[in-house]
Amino acid sequence: MEIVVTGRHTQIKQRFRDVVESKMNRVTAIAPDAQRVQIVLSHEGNPRQADTAKRVEITVIAGRTVVRAEASSADEFSALDMALDKLTLRLRRTRDRRKDHRRGYSDPVPVDLGVVEPTPEVEETAEEEVEEPNNSPADAVAAELGPGESVEVQVGDTPIVIRRKLHIAEPMTIDEALYEMELIGHDFFLFVNKETGRPSVVYHRHGWSYGVFEIDTPENVAK
Structure with a gap:
C-alpha cells in the first residue's frame, strides 16, 4: 500500500511520518485491498484557533472506493488519532455493506426531496493539488x-x-x-x-x- 504524506503551510517532520506508517496497519486490517493512503497535514496560523491549529485529512483509495476522514486538534498527533478513528469506522461500514450486498440485503435509505439548497463546496479526493497562487x-x-x-x-x-x-x-x-x-x-x-x-x-x-x-x-x- 502506498502511503503519501504532504503538508499545507507546514513542514512534515520525520517523527510524524514514522507515526503515520506505524498506525496504517489499522487501515490494512480492515481494508486489505487499499492501494493508496494520502495524509494531508495543515497548519492554521491564527492564534485564536490554537486548539484546532493542526488538521489531518486521511483519504484511502481501495479500487473504486474512496473513504475520507479529517480532524483538528492542538497538535498533529492527536489530530491524526481522531481522524484515524473516524476513518476506521467508515471503513468498517464499507466492509459490512459489501457483506450485506453479497447476501442480497439492502439498507433502506430515507430520502427527502426537499428544495433546501446546500452551500456548495468542491469535493476533495486523494489526488495531488495543483496550486497556482499567482493566477487571477x-x-x-x-x-x-x-x-x-x-x-x-x-x-x-x-x-x-x-x-x-x-x-x-x-x-x-x-x-x-x-x-x-x-x-x-x-x-x-x-x-x-x-x-x-x-x-x-x-x-x-x-x-x-x-x-x-x-x-x-x-x-x-x-x-
Whole structure:
C-alpha cells in the first residue's frame, strides 16, 4: 500500500511520518485491498484557533472506493488519532455493506426531496493539488484542468480564495450517492443521477432526513 504524506503551510517532520506508517496497519486490517493512503497535514496560523491549529485529512483509495476522514486538534498527533478513528469506522461500514450486498440485503435509505439548497463546496479526493497562487480569479475559472487537478487563487489582498477542481463522476443512483457521501464525511455529495442523467447533489438536512437537488436547463425541461 502506498502511503503519501504532504503538508499545507507546514513542514512534515520525520517523527510524524514514522507515526503515520506505524498506525496504517489499522487501515490494512480492515481494508486489505487499499492501494493508496494520502495524509494531508495543515497548519492554521491564527492564534485564536490554537486548539484546532493542526488538521489531518486521511483519504484511502481501495479500487473504486474512496473513504475520507479529517480532524483538528492542538497538535498533529492527536489530530491524526481522531481522524484515524473516524476513518476506521467508515471503513468498517464499507466492509459490512459489501457483506450485506453479497447476501442480497439492502439498507433502506430515507430520502427527502426537499428544495433546501446546500452551500456548495468542491469535493476533495486523494489526488495531488495543483496550486497556482499567482493566477487571477478569471484565470482560475478558465483554466483547463485534468481529472483530480485543482487550481486555487486569492482575490487581490482580500481573504477570499477561489478553488476549482475537476471531478470525474460515474452515473449512480441516489442510494449510492448517499452511501458515498457518508464515506467521505461531507454534508453533501455531487454526482450524476443514473436515472435522469442530470448533475445532482444529495445533502444532509436534519436527523436521518436527506435532500436531493438536481440541475437542468429550461430548454431540457421543456422538451
